[in-house]
Amino acid sequence: MITNSRVAYQQHDHLRCQNAAMHQARTLCARDEVRLTPIRETVLTLIWQSHRPLGAYDIIEQLSESSGKRVMPPTVYRSLDFLLARGLIHRLATLNAYIGCPFPGSAHSNVFMVCRLCGSAAECSVDAINSAIIATAARTGFEIESQTIEVSGLCPACQVDAVGQDGDQETNQDSAL
Ligand SMILES: [Zn+2]
Numbered sequence: 001m002i003t004n005s006r007v008a009y010q011q012h013d014h015l016r017c018q019n020a021a022m023h024q025a026r027t028l029c030a031r032d033e034v035r036l037t038p039i040r041e042t043v044l045t046l047i048w049q050s051h052r053p054l055g056a057y058d059i060i061e062q063l064s065e066s067s068g069k070r071v072m073p074p075t076v077y078r079s080l081d082f083l084l085a086r087g088l089i090h091r092l093a094t095l096n097a098y099i100g101c102p103f104p105g106s107a108h109s110n111v112f113m114v115c116r117l118c119g120s121a122a123e124c125s126v127d128a129i130n131s132a133i134i135a136t137a138a139r140t141g142f143e144i145e146s147q148t149i150e151v152s153g154l155c156p157a158c159q160v161d162a163v164g165q166d167g168d169q170e171t172n173q174d175s176a177l
């Protein structure tokens with residue numbers, strides 16, 4: 001299993017995550033000979049401001065604020081499409097939001113453990129889940145184009161916080177395959 005759960009759910013030096021993500025993005029774009037234009041780079045930086053998925057509306061607002069002029073939604077959506085296509089970000093359908101991929105450029109499945117209290121999302125890639133999905137698709141004659149599994153619950157830090165409150169540590173599972 002590969003995952004970034006250790007950093008996603010804990011206090012850490014997030015600048016390292018951001019620097020690593022931007023370095024990987026530049027390297028992959030150079031390798032594939034595609035342009036990481038300033039707007040694409042800025043959108044990716046905004047998405048990497050935390051481990052919480054960010055909605056397109058928030059990105060548009062923040063961009064408009066920092067640039068001092070109204071940024072048009074299509075501009076942002078074009079950048080998001082580019083980043084999605086390059087595997088630099090993923091879209092979480094249930095939240096209608098975007099999150100940076102900590103391991104772009106590697107073949108992996110997208111399983112997200114999203115904390116319903118703090119909103120942090122860790123990405124995991126698990127061989128057993130991948131093979132189960134591939135086998136299921138094969139049995140149904142289905143051709144997989146993309147897969148994203150979103151699991152909702154409480155991260156380790158929020159489980160501690162939740163003790164003595166509602167005691168509700170139930171985990172819901174949503175799949176958008
Ligand atoms: Zn981080």
Ligand SMILES: [Zn+2]
Pocket residue numbers: 090101102103104108110123
């Ligand atoms: Zn990923």
Ligand SMILES: [Zn+2]
Pocket residue numbers: 115116117118119120154155156157158
């Ligand atoms: Zn949490």
